Amino acid sequence: MSTNLPDDPHAPLQEPRLWRDERWTAQVIKNEDDEGWAVAMTLVGESEPALVGPWTMGRDKKNPKPLDAAAFHTLVKTASEVLRRHEQQLHAQLHKSLKLDTDAGRLHILLDIVPDEDNPYALLSARDAQDELVAQVRVAANFRLTEASAAAWVDNDFRKP
Template identity: 65%
Template sequence: MTVMPHLPPDAATDLPADEHVADTPEAVHEDRLWCDGGWTARVIKNEDDDGWAVEMIKDGEPEPALVGPWTMGRNKKDPKPLDTAAFNTLVKTASEVLRRHEQQLRAQLHRRVSVAAASGDGELDVTLDIVPEEDEPYALLTAFDAFGEQLAQVQVAVNFKLSRASAASWVENGFRRPG
């Protein structure tokens, strides 16, 4: 097992020497467990068959970002040990999974349409942003001019359907809260 303190490249140097290590998470590089750079890779027994799986967990997250099959070792019984190249590949893959999940969530919570301004001068962007509060979720309907300046914002129900027609109606009605 190799245990090394994990210090960011720009770690403060004005702390006493013993505090540098005490305040910094340690990297762990073991055959079935790697913790480094904000990620943990853990090789686990695959519950679905006789093989092995690896799970990638981002520090501070309760659930793994990625769980996938893991290669058997030469004896066809034990898992292949983790190494630097495998860990780096797993971090890259798990980061991509999280990025795609964030993009999908953003797409579900944010909509945007463009409509003609009531004055006939150009277009307005109208957005609908869902605020997923646990107790009472709501949405914000917002209008922006061609320069990105916010013209109006009203709170609407989460199930408000933003379309070109509903946005145009809102603009034509002087940005009064839709009924």
């Protein structure tokens, strides 16, 4: 996707096929797959768009409809929601927890995966009802946190599984 952006990449811009504010850039591009047009929404500082979607043809049925304030604000809202959902999904993949009733009381067992490129690992921890850290060990990034694995860890005096 080639762009003809002015020298200041943070300057607001409002052109028929290119809009930008302090956070987002919307660019209408030719859809490589067919005769239509697409719009790409890119967050400032990112190299890849957060959202690419179809864009409406203009009245001449050949050129794209120009961007306007209402369309830009709708695109910003949609792209922001896509990023928010992606962050939620990533958080859910990297952080798991469960509650476990033990003889010593209820424990909150947490597994926090550290996605290091060279040496990924996870921290398995237990917190008591007052949210005080009871135990913490480093485990493999692929450790499966289940009620059974948590109970086995607690029953084994919090030794590394």
